[in-house]
Amino acid sequence: xxxxxxxxxxxxxxxxxxxxxxxxxxxxxxxxxxxxxxxxxxxxxxxxxxxxxxxxxxxxxxxxxxxxxxxxxxxxxxxxxxxxxxxxxxxxxxxxxxxxxxxxxxxxxxxxxxxxxxxxxxxxxxxxxxxxxxxxxxxxxxxxxxxxxxxxxxxxxxxxxxxxxxxxxxxxxxxxxxxxxxxxxxxxxxxxxxxxxxxxxxxxxxxxxxxxxxxxxxxxxxxxxxxxxxxxxxxxxxxxxxxxxxxxxxxxxxxxxxxxxxxxxxxxxxxxxxxxxxxxxxx
DNA sequence: ACCCGTGTTCGCTG
DNA sequence: TCAGCGAACACGGG
Numbered sequence: 001x002x003x004x005x006x007x008x009x010x011x012x013x014x015x016x017x018x019x020x021x022x023x024x025x026x027x028x029x030x031x032x033x034x035x036x037x038x039x040x041x042x043x044x045x046x047x048x049x050x051x052x053x054x055x056x057x058x059x060x061x062x063x064x065x066x067x068x069x070x071x072x073x074x075x076x077x078x079x080x081x082x083x084x085x086x087x088x089x090x091x092x093x094x095x096x097x098x099x100x101x102x103x104x105x106x107x108x109x110x111x112x113x114x115x116x117x118x119x120x121x122x123x124x125x126x127x128x129x130x131x132x133x134x135x136x137x138x139x140x141x142x143x144x145x146x147x148x149x150x151x152x153x154x155x156x157x158x159x160x161x162x163x164x165x166x167x168x169x170x171x172x173x174x175x176x177x178x179x180x181x182x183x184x185x186x187x188x189x190x191x192x193x194x195x196x197x198x199x200x201x202x203x204x205x206x207x208x209x210x211x212x213x214x215x216x217x218x219x220x221x222x223x224x225x226x227x228x229x230x231x232x233x234x235x236x237x238x239x240x241x242x243x244x245x246x247x248x249x250x251x252x253x254x255x256x257x258x259x260x261x262x263x264x265x266x267x268x269x270x271x272x273x274x275x276x277x278x279x280x281x282x283x
Numbered sequence: 284a285c286c287c288g289t290g291t292t293c294g295c296t297g
Numbered sequence: 298t299c300a301g302c303g304a305a306c307a308c309g310g311g
Contacts, residue, residue, distance in 0.1 A: 002289060002290085003289055003290095006289075034306080034307090061289095061290080079290085079291090080289090080290090081289090081290055081291080082288070082289060082290055082291095082307095083288090083289080083290095083307095083308085083309095106308090124307080124308060124309070125288090125290095125306080125307050125308055125309085126306075126307055126308085127290055127291070127306070127307075128290090129291095143291090167300095168300075168301090169300080169301085170300085170301075174301095177290085179290095179291090186289055186290070187288090187289060187290080188289055189289090250289095271301085271302075271303090272302085272303070272304090273288095273290095274287085274288085285311105286310105286311090287309105287310085287311085288308105288309095288310095290306105291305105291306095292304105292305085292306090293303105293304085293305080293306105294302105294303095294304090294305100295301105295302085295303090295304100296299105296300105296301090296302085296303105297299100297300100297301095297302105
């Protein structure tokens with residue numbers, strides 16, 4: 001489920017799984033050519049084999065994994081697309097004997113580490129990317145350069161956000177999906193944030209007052225933080241697919257609004273994506 | 284069978 | 298020149 005909070009959890013997991021580890025061997029799914037850069041899976045496997053993990057960063061929805069191989073820096077940029085996921089086998093805390101052999105479905109790349117664990121990159125729809133970055137020069141990548149500030153790491157500058165919103169005739173909700181504004185906001189959190197800020201998603205982006213932009217910025221940070229808090233920690237149940245919908249309005253068409261308890265959540269389509277909102281609370 | 288989907292990119296248009 | 302739109306990518310679930 002990758003928007004900023006899910007990618008942040010993935011980054012924390014990868015940090016814990018890879019600290020001090022070396023990649024011994026890499027297997028790639030030859031049919032998943034489109035996720036690899038360069039687009040030859042065996043070349044990616046060869047490039048990563050023998051590399052040692054240095055650091056895992058997140059910028060927006062991008063996972064930037066710094067490695068070292070033969071004394072030189074090397075990078076792996078991982079974008080999860082719609083259905084990408086990193087999992088460890090055996091699962092953390094379990095011994096290698098318990099089901100180490102069972103590869104998860106749609107495993108597109110397997111990194112075999114020097115502690116006996118395997119990190120699987122799973123991706124059903126193949127919209128994700130695994131990109132080898134020579135010299136770990138992530139700043140040179142166009143998809144990284146194009147990213148706006150990360151709301152979690154950098155906070156939200158209302159003046160900057162207001163200026164970028166004003167630059168467009170689009171409705172505010174689809175405008176928020178532009179990663180140049182704030183990196184990491186996706187379709188779910190755009191709806192959630194606008195609900196929290198009580199702003200109608202159909203409003204023209206340029207029509208928002210300064211006070212509304214400030215509310216929106218704060219709501220984005222809040223929604224992201226809560227999303228992370230929901231998924232982290234040993235006690236809190238991980239949000240599994242098939243579990244309860246954890247969102248305030250997303251995918252709740254027809255249900256009563258959790259704020260006013262009177263109107264029902266509506267669904268509309270903007271720029272080919274679903275938007276959920278309360279027609280009574282959001283103005 | 285049909286519609287829907289957490290993301291991004293590309294080609295076309297006005 | 299460029300913002301904005303729709304299609305495309307690929308696959309599974311309801």
